[in-house]
Amino acid sequence: MPISTEHEPTKKHLRELAEDLETGKLAELKHLLHALTPGEIADLLEALKPADRQVVWSLLPSEIAGEVLVELGEEARASLIRKIEETRSEELAEAAGTLDPDDLADILEDLPEKIREQVIRSLSQNDRSRLERVMSFSEDTAGNLMHTDTITVRPDVTLDVVLRYLRRRGELPDLTDSLYVVDINDRLIGILPLSVLLTNPPDKTVRELMITDIEAIPADLSASEVAMLFEHHDWVSAPVVDQKGRLLGRITVDDVVDVIRDEADHTLMSTAGLSEEEDMMAPAAESAKRRAVWLGVNLVTAFLAAWVIGLFEETIQKEVALAVLMPIVASMGGIAGTQTLTLVIRGLALRQIGATNLFVLLNKEVAVAFLNGVLWAIVVGLIAAVWFQAIHIGILIATAMIINLLCAALAGVTIPLLLDRVGIDPALAGGVLLTTVTDVVGFMAFLGLATWWLT
Amino acid sequence: MPISTEHEPTKKHLRELAEDLETGKLAELKHLLHALTPGEIADLLEALKPADRQVVWSLLPSEIAGEVLVELGEEARASLIRKIEETRSEELAEAAGTLDPDDLADILEDLPEKIREQVIRSLSQNDRSRLERVMSFSEDTAGNLMHTDTITVRPDVTLDVVLRYLRRRGELPDLTDSLYVVDINDRLIGILPLSVLLTNPPDKTVRELMITDIEAIPADLSASEVAMLFEHHDWVSAPVVDQKGRLLGRITVDDVVDVIRDEADHTLMSTAGLSEEEDMMAPAAESAKRRAVWLGVNLVTAFLAAWVIGLFEETIQKEVALAVLMPIVASMGGIAGTQTLTLVIRGLALRQIGATNLFVLLNKEVAVAFLNGVLWAIVVGLIAAVWFQAIHIGILIATAMIINLLCAALAGVTIPLLLDRVGIDPALAGGVLLTTVTDVVGFMAFLGLATWWLT
Numbered sequence: 001m002p003i004s005t006e007h008e009p010t011k012k013h014l015r016e017l018a019e020d021l022e023t024g025k026l027a028e029l030k031h032l033l034h035a036l037t038p039g040e041i042a043d044l045l046e047a048l049k050p051a052d053r054q055v056v057w058s059l060l061p062s063e064i065a066g067e068v069l070v071e072l073g074e075e076a077r078a079s080l081i082r083k084i085e086e087t088r089s090e091e092l093a094e095a096a097g098t099l100d101p102d103d104l105a106d107i108l109e110d111l112p113e114k115i116r117e118q119v120i121r122s123l124s125q126n127d128r129s130r131l132e133r134v135m136s137f138s139e140d141t142a143g144n145l146m147h148t149d150t151i152t153v154r155p156d157v158t159l160d161v162v163l164r165y166l167r168r169r170g171e172l173p174d175l176t177d178s179l180y181v182v183d184i185n186d187r188l189i190g191i192l193p194l195s196v197l198l199t200n201p202p203d204k205t206v207r208e209l210m211i212t213d214i215e216a217i218p219a220d221l222s223a224s225e226v227a228m229l230f231e232h233h234d235w236v237s238a239p240v241v242d243q244k245g246r247l248l249g250r251i252t253v254d255d256v257v258d259v260i261r262d263e264a265d266h267t268l269m270s271t272a273g274l275s276e277e278e279d280m281m282a283p284a285a286e287s288a289k290r291r292a293v294w295l296g297v298n299l300v301t302a303f304l305a306a307w308v309i310g311l312f313e314e315t316i317q318k319e320v321a322l323a324v325l326m327p328i329v330a331s332m333g334g335i336a337g338t339q340t341l342t343l344v345i346r347g348l349a350l351r352q353i354g355a356t357n358l359f360v361l362l363n364k365e366v367a368v369a370f371l372n373g374v375l376w377a378i379v380v381g382l383i384a385a386v387w388f389q390a391i392h393i394g395i396l397i398a399t400a401m402i403i404n405l406l407c408a409a410l411a412g413v414t415i416p417l418l419l420d421r422v423g424i425d426p427a428l429a430g431g432v433l434l435t436t437v438t439d440v441v442g443f444m445a446f447l448g449l450a451t452w453w454l455t
Numbered sequence: 456m457p458i459s460t461e462h463e464p465t466k467k468h469l470r471e472l473a474e475d476l477e478t479g480k481l482a483e484l485k486h487l488l489h490a491l492t493p494g495e496i497a498d499l500l501e502a503l504k505p506a507d508r509q510v511v512w513s514l515l516p517s518e519i520a521g522e523v524l525v526e527l528g529e530e531a532r533a534s535l536i537r538k539i540e541e542t543r544s545e546e547l548a549e550a551a552g553t554l555d556p557d558d559l560a561d562i563l564e565d566l567p568e569k570i571r572e573q574v575i576r577s578l579s580q581n582d583r584s585r586l587e588r589v590m591s592f593s594e595d596t597a598g599n600l601m602h603t604d605t606i607t608v609r610p611d612v613t614l615d616v617v618l619r620y621l622r623r624r625g626e627l628p629d630l631t632d633s634l635y636v637v638d639i640n641d642r643l644i645g646i647l648p649l650s651v652l653l654t655n656p657p658d659k660t661v662r663e664l665m666i667t668d669i670e671a672i673p674a675d676l677s678a679s680e681v682a683m684l685f686e687h688h689d690w691v692s693a694p695v696v697d698q699k700g701r702l703l704g705r706i707t708v709d710d711v712v713d714v715i716r717d718e719a720d721h722t723l724m725s726t727a728g729l730s731e732e733e734d735m736m737a738p739a740a741e742s743a744k745r746r747a748v749w750l751g752v753n754l755v756t757a758f759l760a761a762w763v764i765g766l767f768e769e770t771i772q773k774e775v776a777l778a779v780l781m782p783i784v785a786s787m788g789g790i791a792g793t794q795t796l797t798l799v800i801r802g803l804a805l806r807q808i809g810a811t812n813l814f815v816l817l818n819k820e821v822a823v824a825f826l827n828g829v830l831w832a833i834v835v836g837l838i839a840a841v842w843f844q845a846i847h848i849g850i851l852i853a854t855a856m857i858i859n860l861l862c863a864a865l866a867g868v869t870i871p872l873l874l875d876r877v878g879i880d881p882a883l884a885g886g887v888l889l890t891t892v893t894d895v896v897g898f899m900a901f902l903g904l905a906t907w908w909l910t
Contacts, residue, residue, distance in 0.1 A: 010683075010806035018811035039687040047807035049815050163653065172650040175691060177632060194649050195627040198618065228465075231716070232494040234709035236630060236691050253708050254689035257715065261686070264719030265801065271726065272797035273790075280802050281815065284822035291794055292827050298790045299831060302783040303838070310779045310842075316771070323778035324765045327785070327894070328757040335728075335753045339746055342727035346720065347735050351465035352502035356473035360504050360736065367739035372747050376754060383758070387765075439782070 010043050017044055021052055030059050038064050042071035045080070049281050054083045058091065065095035069110075070103045074277035078110050085112050093118050101131035102147040102249075108135070133248070142226050143219035145259070146240040146249035149173035152182045153206055155189060160202035162192070175252040177236040181210045188216055188239055188247045216241040219248055223259045228351075230256045267349065270427035273297070301432055305330070305439035312447035315454060321388040322450050325397055328380060329446045333404035333438035336372060340365045340412025341434050345426050348416060362413045369409035373402040392453060400446035404438060411437040465498050472499055476507055485514050493519050497526035500535070504736050509538045513546065520550035525558045529732035533565050540567050548573050556586035557602040557704075563590070588703070597681050598674035600714070601695040601704035604628035607637045608661055610644060615657035617647070630707040632691040636665045643671055643694055643702045671696040674703055678714045683806075685711040722804065725882035728752070756887055760785070760894035767902035770909060776843040777905050780852055783835060784901045788859035788893035791827060795820045795867025796889050800881050803871060817868045824864035828857040847908060855901035859893060866892040 013032065020029040033041060033056070041060065045053045045068070057080060060068060069077055084092045089112070096104060096111060096119045108116060108131075123131065130148050137143025151172065153162055162179065166172070179197070181190040190210030200209055215233075217226060217240045230238070230253060237252045265276035273294030278287075309316075309326070316323050344361075347353040353361065377398035385394025415433050416426035468487065475484040488496060488511070496515065500508045500523070512535060515523060524532055539547045544567070551559060551566060551574045563571060563586075578586065585603050592598025606627065608617055617634065621627070634652070636645040645665030655664055670688075672681060672695045685693070685708060692707045720731035728749030733742075764771070764781070771778050799816075802808040808816065832853035840849025870888050871881035 011809045014807070014809045015811055037687045039689075043687075043805055043807060046805075047802070047809075047812055049812070166653045167656065170654050172654060174689065175632075176650060177630075177691070194653065195631060198621045198649065198652070199625050199627060200622065231709075231712055232492045232498075234494075234629065234707075236632070236708065252689075253691065253712070254686075257686055257708070257712060260712065260715055261719070264716070264723070268719070268723055268726075268801065269797060271723075272794045274794055274797060278798060280798055280807065281812070281819065284819050284826065287819065288823045288826035288830075291791070291823065292830060294794070295787060295790060295827055295831055299783070299787060299835065302786045305782055305786075306779050309782070313775045313779065316778050317775050320768045320772050320778075323771050323775075323781075324761050324768065326778075327760055327764070327782060328754070330782070331757045331760075331890075331894075332750060332754065335750060336746070339727045339729055339749070342724060342729060343733065343735055346723065347502070350498055350501075352469070352498060352735065354466045354469045354502075356470055357502055357504070357736070364736065364739050364742065368743045368746065371739065371743035372750055375743075375747060376750055380754065435786075439786075 010040065010047075013040070013044055014047055017048070017056070021048075021055065026059060029056070033060055038067035039071050041068045042073075046073060046076050046280060050079055050083065050283065053080050054087075057084065058088060062091075062094060063098055065091070066097070066099040066107075067103065069095060070099065070106050073279060074110075075275070075279035075282060077107065079279065079282065081107075081110050081112070085115070089115060097122055100147075100149075101127045102134055102149075105131055105134040105144070137219060140223040141219065142217045142221040142223065142240050142251060143248065145223055145226060145255055146219070146251045147173070147255075148249040150180050150239070150247060150250050151176060152180045152247065153192060155181050155183070155207040155210065156205060158203055158205050159197055159200060159209070162197060162206065163202065175237055175254060180239050180247055180250070181206055182247050186247055187245045188241050190214070191239065214239075216245070217251060218243070224263060226251060227256050227259045227263070231260075263349070267345065267427045270425055271431055273428065297432055298435075301436045301439065304436060305443055308440050308443045309447065312443075312451055315447055315451040318454060319393075319450065321384075321390070321393055322447060325384055325393070326443055326446050329397060329400045329404055330439045330442035332376065332380075332401060333408040333442045334435050336369060336405050337408030337412045337434045337438050338431065340369075340409050341416060341426075341430050344413055344416045345430060348420055348426060353417070358413075358417070362410070365409040365413050366406060369405040370402070373405035376405075377401040396449050396453060397446060400442065400449055403445040404442040407441045408434070408438050465495065465502075468495070468499055469502055472503070472511070476503075476510065481514060484511070488515055493522035494526050496523045497528075501528060501531050501735060505534055505538065505738065508535050509542075512539065513543060517546075517549060518553055520546070521552070521554040522558065524550060525554065525561050528734060529565075530730070530734035530737060532562065534734065534737065536562075536565050536567070540570070544570060552577055555602075555604075556582045557589055557604075560586055560589040560599070592674060595678040596674065597672045597676040597678065597695050597706060598703065600678055600681060600710055601674070601706050602628070602710075603704040605635050605694070605702060605705050606631060607635045607702065608647060610636050610638070610662040610665065611660060613658055613660050614652055614655060614664070617652060617661065618657060630692055630709060635694050635702055635705070636661055637702050641702055642700045643696050645669070646694065669694075671700070672706060673698070679718060681706060682711050682714045682718070686715075718804075722800065722882045725880055726886055728883065752887055753890075756891045756894065759891060760898060763895050763898045764902065767898075767906055770902055770906045773909060774848075774905065776839075776845070776848055777902060780839055780848070781898055781901050784852060784855045784859055785894045785897035787831065787835075787856060788863040788897045789890050791824060791860050792863030792867045792889045792893050793886065795824075795864050796871060796881075796885050799868055799871045800885060803875050803881060808872070813868075813872070817865070820864040820868050821861060824860040825857070828860035831860075832856040851904050851908060852901060855897065855904055858900045859897040862896045863889070863893050 016032055045056060093115045134144060178191040178193045180188055181192055183189050190212040191214055192206055192210045196209050217238050219240050219242055237250045239250050240248045242248055262276055269276045269278060380401055381394035381398030384397045385391050411434050416430045419426040419429055471487055500511060548570045633646040633648045635643055636647055638644050645667040646669055647661055647665045651664050672693050674695050674697055692705045694705050695703045697703055717731055724731045724733060835856055836849035836853030839852045840846050866889050871885045874881040874884055
C-alpha cells in the first residue's frame with residue numbers, strides 16, 4: 001500500500017540530519033531532504049548551527065532551494081543568504097529565479113543588491129509587473145499577502161464552457177476552491193465555488209449560479225484582520241480587490257495560517273522582549289547585542305525600585321525583617337498583575353475589549369484582586385508574624401499586599417489599553433510597565449506603612 | 456454591486472450590540488446577529504457579561520444557536536449552558552439537535568445529563584454511531600478532530616461517472632478539495648483532488664489519475680502533530696485512517712486553524728498561570744478561586760527568596776545599601792533568564808531542540824549571558840559605587856550579577872527541557888521555577904559575597 005501513515009517528527013529528522021552531517025554521508029542526506037517539504041526543511045535548518053545550514057542548503061534540490069529561503073525565519077534567512085553569497089552567489093540567484101513573483105517579493109529585500117538586480121532582469125515583463133504590484137503594498141496588508149494566480153470567468157458562459165476551459169487549461173493553482181467572476185472592467189461580481197461547478201447541470205450559466213453575497217478583501221486591510229475573517233468564515237481562499245472593486249488577486253488559507261502563527265509567536269516572544277524572527281542559533285555576539293537593549297530598559301525599572309527602597313534606609317536599619325519580607329509584597333503584586341495583563345492582551349488581540357465592557361472588566365479584575373489579596377494577605381501576614389514574632393509585621397505586610405494587588409489589577413487593565421491606544425505593542429511594553437508599578441507600589445506601601453507605624 | 460468590502464471589526468459590532476441591548480432594540484439586535492457568522496457571534500458573546508450573553512443567545516436564529524455554542528470558549532460555554540438550562544432548556548436541546556455529530560461531540564460533555572440523553576435519543580442510528588466513533592477518540596487527537604463527511608469513489612470508474620455522481624448528489628461538504636478513493640474493504644488507496652477531476656478528460660479512470668503518494672493521518676496522532684503536517688504541506692483537508700488503513704474521516708484546515716490558535720493561546724496564558732479557556736467576563740469569585748492556586752505556588756517561591764535573605768540579616772543590618780540594591784540582582788537575572796526560557800519554549804513547540812543541538816544552544820545562551828552580564832555588571836557596578844560612595848559595593852553587585860545571569864541562562868535552557876521530558880508543560884511551570892532559581896541565586900550570591908567580604 002503506497003499510503004503512508006508514518007509521520008516522522010522533526011525531531012527524528014533532526015537526529016538523522018545531524019548524523020549524516022557528522023559522518024559526511026551526503027548521499028543519504030540528499031535522500032532525506034528529497035522526502036521533505038520546504039517548510040519542514042526550513043524548520044530543520046533553523047535548528048542547525050549556521051555553518052551546517054550552509055552545507056545542507058547547498059545539497060537541496062534546486063527547484064525547492066528558493067522556497068526553503070521563503071519559509072525560513074527572517075533572521076535565519078538573512079544570515080544564511082550572507083553566507084551563501086560569499087561562496088555560491090550563482091546558486092542563490094538561481095534559487096531566487098525559481099520563485100513566483102509573490103514569493104520572490106517576500107525575500108527580495110534580503111537579497112544582495114547585485115543578485116536582486118540579476119533576478120529582476122531575468123523576469124518576464126508580466127512577472128515583473130506582478131512583482132511590482134505585490135511590492136507596492138506595505139507589509140502586513142492583504143495586498144502583500146495575496147497571490148495573483150486567480151482563475152477568472154465571465155458571467156454569461158455556461159458551466160459546460162467553464163469545464164471545457166479548465167480541461168484545456170490544465171492544472172489549477174494550489175488551493176483553488178473558487179473561480180472568480182469578473183465583468184469587462186475586471187470588477188469582481190461574484191464567485192463560482194468548484195463545488196457549485198461540480199454539482200449543477202452543465203447548461204446553466206455562471207450568472208445563474210455564482211454567489212454574489214460575498215465579502216471581498218480590500219487590498220489595504222491589515223493581515224491580522226484578514227486572519228480574523230478567514231477564521232470566522234472558514235475560507236480556503238478569498239478574493240482581494242482594489243478600491244474600485246477590481247480583482248487584484250487572492251489570499252489562500254496556507255498563508256493565513258502563517259500569519260496566525262507569526263502573530264502568536266510575536267505576542268509570546270514580545271513578552272520577553274524578543275522578536276518573533278529571533279534566530280535560535282544566531283552567533284552569541286549578535287544575540288547579546290539585540291537582547292542588551294531589553295535588559296537596559298528593565299534595569300531602569302530595577303533602579304527605580306531600588307531608589308524607592310533607598311528612601312526607607314533608616315526604617316530598614318531599625319527593622320531588618322522588612323528587608324527580608326519586602327520582595328514578597330512586590331513579587332505577589334507582579335504575579336497577580338501579570339494575570340490581568342495577559343488576559344487583557346488576549347482580549348485586545350481578539351478585539352473583545354471596548355468602551356462598552358471596559359468597566360465591567362475593570363470591576364471584575366479589581367474584585368478578583370481584592371478577594372485574592374485578602375486571602376493571601378492573611379496567609380502571608382500570619383506566617384510573617386510568627387516568623388518574626390511580631391504582630392505588627394504581620395499587619396503591615398498584609399495591608400501592603402492588599403494595596404499592591406489592587407493597584408496591580410488597575411495597572412493590568414489600564415496599561416495595555418493605554419499602550420494600544422497610542423500604538424505601542426502591549427505584549428512588548430506591558431510587562432515592564434506593570435512590574436514598575438507593582439515594584440514601586442509594593443515597596444512604597446510596605447516600607448512607607450512601616451515607617452509611619454514605627455515613628 | 457453586491458460585493459461588500461466593508462469589514463466591520465468585532466469592536467464596532469460590540470458597540471452596536473451594547474447599544475441595542477441597553478436601549479432594548481431587540482429587532483435591530485436580531486438583524487445584526489443575522490449578518491454574523493457563528494464564530495463572530497461567539498467572539499462577541501465572550502466580550503459580554505454573563506447576563507447579557509443569555510439575552511443575546513436567546514435571540515439567535517435557531518439554525519446557528521448550536522454552532523455558536525460550539526465556537527465559544529469552554530468556560531464561557533459551560534456557564535452559558537448552566538444559565539440557559541434554568542429557563543430555556545427546551546431551546547438548548549433544540550440547538551444541540553441541529554448540530555452534526557462531529558460538532559455535537561465537542562459540546563456533549565457540557566450539556567446537562569437530561570438534555571444530553573434527549574439529544575442522543577433524537578439522533579438517527581447512523582448519526583448516533585458517528586457520534587460514538589468520534590467520542591471514542593481522546594481529545595486532542597486526529598480522531599477527535601475529524602469529520603466523517605467524506606465523499607468516496609471507487610478506482611475503476613471514469614471521471615465522467617464521478618462527475619455525474621456529484622451532480623446527482625448535489626452539494627459537497629464544506630472544504631471538500633479531494634474525493635477519497637477506497638477499495639472494497641474501505642481502505643484508502645488514493646485521493647482524487649477536485650482540480651485533477653476538473654482538468655482531465657472525462658473518459659480517464661480514477662485509478663489512472665488518483666494520487667497515491669500521500670500521507671494519511673493515523674487517528675491517534677496528536678492534534679498538534681496534525682497541525683504541523685497541515686502547515687508543512689499546505690493542505691486544505693486530509694484523510695484520517697485507522698491502523699488497518701481504513702478511511703475513518705477527514706480533517707479540514709478550518710479546524711486546524713483552531714488548533715493552532717488554541718495552542719498559541721495555551722502557551723501565552725500558561726506563562727501567567729491561566730487556562731486558554733479562561734472566561735474574561737467570568738464572575739469575580741470564580742476567577743479568584745482559579746487564580747488563587749497560581750498565587751499560592753508563586754508565594755512559595757517568594758518565601759524561599761525571603762528565607763535566603765533572612766540568612767543574611769546581620770550583614771544587611773551592617774550595610775543597608777545591600778537591601779536597597781539586592782532586588783536589582785534578582786530581577787536582572789529573572790529578565791535575562793526569561794528570554795532564554797521563552798526561546799527554548801518556542802523551540803520545543805516547533806520540535807527544533809533535540810540531543811544533537813542542545814549543547815550548541817546551551818553554549819550560545821551561556822555566552823550571551825556572559826556578554827550581557829559583563830556589560831550590565833559594569834554599568835550597575837559603577838552606578839552602585841557612586842550612589843553609595845563605596846567601591847566594594849560596586850564590585851560585589853557586579854560579580855553577583857554575572858553569576859546570576861550565567862545561572863539564569865543555564866536554568867533557562869535546562870528547566871524547560873527537563874519539564875518537557877517529565878511531561879509537565881514548560882510554559883506553565885517554567886517561569887516559576889526559573890524565577891526561583893534567579894531569586895535564590897541572586898540574593899545568595901550578592902548577600903553571600905557581601906558577608907564574606909565584610910567579615
